[in-house]
Amino acid sequence: MTEYVIEAEGLTKRFGDFTAVQGLDMQIQRGQVHGFLGPNGSGKTTAIRMMCGLLDISAGNVRVLGLEIPEYAEEVRDQVGYMTQRFSHYQDMTVRENLMFLADIRGMPRKQRTARVDEVLGEYNLAQITGRLAGDLSGGQKRRLSLAGAVLTQPQLLMLDEPTSEVDPNTRRDMWSRFFRLAAEGTSILVSTHLMDEAERCHRLTILNQGEKVADGTTDELKQRLPQSVVNIHGADVSGLADSLSDDGQILAATQSGLSLRVLVDRNVGDPVGYVRSRVGNQYQLAQIEAAIEDVFVAATMDTSDA
Amino acid sequence: MHSNGILRSASASLRRVMAICVKELIQLRRDRLTFAMVVAIPLIQLLLFGYTINTDVRNVPVAVVDQRDNFFSRQLIEDLQASQVIKVHTHLETPQQATDWVRAGKVSAALIVPRDVEKRFYNDNQEPIAQLVVDGSDTILASALKGLSDFPFDPSQPPSPRQLAKNITVDLLYNPEQRAALFTVPGLLGVILTMTLTMFTAIAIVRERERGNLELLIATPVKTPELMLGKLVPYIGLGLLQVVIILLLGRFFFDLPVVGSPTLLMLCCLLFIFANLGLGLLISTRAPNQLGAMQMAVFILLPSILLSGFMFPYAAMPRFAQHLAEILPMTHFIRLTRGIILRGADFSDLAGDMLFLALFFIGTMIEALKSFRKKLD
Ligand SMILES: Nc1ncnc2c1ncn2[C@@H]1O[C@H](COP(=O)(O)OP(=O)(O)OP(=O)(O)O)[C@@H](O)[C@H]1O
Ligand SMILES: [Mg+2]
Numbered sequence: 001m002t003e004y005v006i007e008a009e010g011l012t013k014r015f016g017d018f019t020a021v022q023g024l025d026m027q028i029q030r031g032q033v034h035g036f037l038g039p040n041g042s043g044k045t046t047a048i049r050m051m052c053g054l055l056d057i058s059a060g061n062v063r064v065l066g067l068e069i070p071e072y073a074e075e076v077r078d079q080v081g082y083m084t085q086r087f088s089h090y091q092d093m094t095v096r097e098n099l100m101f102l103a104d105i106r107g108m109p110r111k112q113r114t115a116r117v118d119e120v121l122g123e124y125n126l127a128q129i130t131g132r133l134a135g136d137l138s139g140g141q142k143r144r145l146s147l148a149g150a151v152l153t154q155p156q157l158l159m160l161d162e163p164t165s166e167v168d169p170n171t172r173r174d175m176w177s178r179f180f181r182l183a184a185e186g187t188s189i190l191v192s193t194h195l196m197d198e199a200e201r202c203h204r205l206t207i208l209n210q211g212e213k214v215a216d217g218t219t220d221e222l223k224q225r226l227p228q229s230v231v232n233i234h235g236a237d238v239s240g241l242a243d244s245l246s247d248d249g250q251i252l253a254a255t256q257s258g259l260s261l262r263v264l265v266d267r268n269v270g271d272p273v274g275y276v277r278s279r280v281g282n283q284y285q286l287a288q289i290e291a292a293i294e295d296v297f298v299a300a301t302m303d304t305s306d307a
Numbered sequence: 308m309h310s311n312g313i314l315r316s317a318s319a320s321l322r323r324v325m326a327i328c329v330k331e332l333i334q335l336r337r338d339r340l341t342f343a344m345v346v347a348i349p350l351i352q353l354l355l356f357g358y359t360i361n362t363d364v365r366n367v368p369v370a371v372v373d374q375r376d377n378f379f380s381r382q383l384i385e386d387l388q389a390s391q392v393i394k395v396h397t398h399l400e401t402p403q404q405a406t407d408w409v410r411a412g413k414v415s416a417a418l419i420v421p422r423d424v425e426k427r428f429y430n431d432n433q434e435p436i437a438q439l440v441v442d443g444s445d446t447i448l449a450s451a452l453k454g455l456s457d458f459p460f461d462p463s464q465p466p467s468p469r470q471l472a473k474n475i476t477v478d479l480l481y482n483p484e485q486r487a488a489l490f491t492v493p494g495l496l497g498v499i500l501t502m503t504l505t506m507f508t509a510i511a512i513v514r515e516r517e518r519g520n521l522e523l524l525i526a527t528p529v530k531t532p533e534l535m536l537g538k539l540v541p542y543i544g545l546g547l548l549q550v551v552i553i554l555l556l557g558r559f560f561f562d563l564p565v566v567g568s569p570t571l572l573m574l575c576c577l578l579f580i581f582a583n584l585g586l587g588l589l590i591s592t593r594a595p596n597q598l599g600a601m602q603m604a605v606f607i608l609l610p611s612i613l614l615s616g617f618m619f620p621y622a623a624m625p626r627f628a629q630h631l632a633e634i635l636p637m638t639h640f641i642r643l644t645r646g647i648i649l650r651g652a653d654f655s656d657l658a659g660d661m662l663f664l665a666l667f668f669i670g671t672m673i674e675a676l677k678s679f680r681k682k683l684d
Contacts, residue, residue: 052524054681055682074530084523089523
């Protein structure tokens with residue numbers, strides 16, 4: 001039996017005439033790291049805010065830890081750690097003061113408080129700057145403080161809105177290994193991100209585009225279900241090719257990286273390598289390669305017209 | 308078992324209130340400007356308003372027409388001068404001359420002592436013994452000089468400054484309009500409390516909204532009343548601190564007496580502090596942003612200064628303005644403090660105004676609690 005920590009059905013949010021989230025169905029399993037992807041403005045933050053009971057729901061419903069939101073939002077607050085996308089700690093308080101405040105307001109037993117605050121300060125590499133005002137922190141330090149705040153009371157469910165933006169690569173790896181350790185201990189994590197290597201590591205993914213869910217599943221499933229094959233073009237002068245290829249009905253996208261061009265060719269095309277060769281000629285090395293989540297993302301979020 | 312649970316949730320609740328309090332105090336301590344304002348505003352305003360108004364009614368230059376010109380009339384003039392309200396600027400011959408001087412603005416008033424001054428004094432028929440022609444264009448000055456009509460004069464005593472000063476003091480208590488500082492300080496107390504407390508709390512919640520703190524705060528188990536209470540408590544202390552500063556300064560600089568009960572005075576101040584905090588929090592839950600909150604606070608502050616009786620006598624205002632003034636906490640507070648400080652009024656005189664302040668606080672708090680939602684939209 002799978003247990004869901006978040007279940008959304010037809011979750012919808014309208015701001016006036018504008019629909020920011022449209023009929024979102026989503027399930028997040030206990031103990032998983034669930035990635036939340038989507039271009040800017042696709043509705044990730046809005047969806048997370050509804051799940052936290054911070055925004056009124058226009059239509060649909062959502063249960064968090066088995067309880068209906070927003071009716072029982074207060075009951076689950078104890079068990080949900082929310083990391084906001086916008087820095088929300090008090091800028092005129094120090095790192096430690098902010099965490100102590102959170103510990104108190106979240107009702108952490110007094111005896112554990114100092115020890116636990118020290119522990120997260122160490123884990124998130126903030127021990128050197130405990131006395132610095134939060135407003136004076138660098139972008140990455142602010143993210144670390146926010147994350148430390150979200151995990152402080154060891155909640156069952158974490159909702160992390162872009163925890164790794166502005167964070168350096170080493171800290172990012174560090175954070176992700178912590179996520180997996182937490183997940184192994186039974187914590188469930190919903191994490192939004194724009195970084196494909198992070199998406200690649202999630203147990204499951206949900207991809208939004210313009211407020212609607214466009215893909216959903218484990219990373220392997222998503223790659224298998226990709227309705228395109230990926231062909232890699234390698235050669236000296238691939239930059240000119242991207243434009244000429246993209247007006248083709250069978251080719252969805254062509255993305256350059258260094259001396260290579262990644263081309264998404266419709267699955268209907270029986271021999272994608274041969275097809276591409278027929279378009280670009282013989283001076284390039286071509287190979288069909290395995291799909292990556294980036295391809296899934298590009299395919300899922302490109303086929304709608306830009307509005 | 309059950310009562311245990313209630314106890315536990317009450318203590319958890321108290322802890323969250325404390326957490327908010329501590330947070331507010333930390334922020335207040337870091338905010339040097341606000342902190343300085345708490346002390347500087349009372350000091351500056353009190354000295355500025357208290358002294359300017361006070362000096363105005365001292366040593367007012369007058370022209371004297373002494374038609375009697377004997378020991379009795381000279382002592383009367385001498386005694387009046389010893390009150391320090393007037394200062395003899397020149398001696399003139401005729402009442403007409405003196406009136407002309409006042410008209411021309413060379414002196415602020417003319418004192419005319421008639422030929423039959425002694426007869427008037429010893430008669431019982433309440434006839435005025437002398438006439439003071441006052442330049443009425445300056446209302447504050449005029450009302451101060453008008454007070455001289457009750458001036459106690461005893462020709463059997465030689466002029467002794469100490470005794471005279473005492474007479475004036477007694478006189479002032481029952482005619483407070485005569486010495487502006489005594490009248491101004493209770494009003495200033497109200498203005499300063501309204502200004503600082505309403506403004507501070509008006510931005511208290513909207514600031515968190517604007518800075519993005521609210522998104523994190525409302526995602527915690529803190530309940531709305533806990534949040535409001537936690538934000539109130541530090542400002543109650545701040546308000547009381549200001550009351551003490553103002554009353555001590557008033558005593559030090561202006562010999563402000565407190566005729567009535569100090570406990571009652573503190574209780575009234577406390578009620579007024581609550582009323583202002585309630586209003587501030589209500590503004591804070593309604594305002595779209597910090598600037599809007601400030602504008603709304605000023606919108607309350609101005610009529611509080613102009614209509615409450617602080618600047619202009621309440622009795623002289625048109626009916627409409629009086630009705631408007633009645634809904635301002637400041638109007639009631641000024642009545643209360645002037646009553647206690649200057650008249651020694653007791654609880655039964657004041658109950659109505661105190662009740663208004665209490666109800667005002669309860670009303671604004673209920674509205675504030677209703678209009679604050681733990682939501683971002
Ligand atoms: N309070 C609001 N009023 C009106 N429109 C809003 C409001 N909040 C969000 N929106 C709109 O809803 C859409 C979704 O916003 P949201 O913040 O959820 O996107 P996102 O997926 O988190 O984007 P990003 O990756 O940039 O963080 C955007 O077009 C945004 O402009
Ligand atoms: Mg977002």
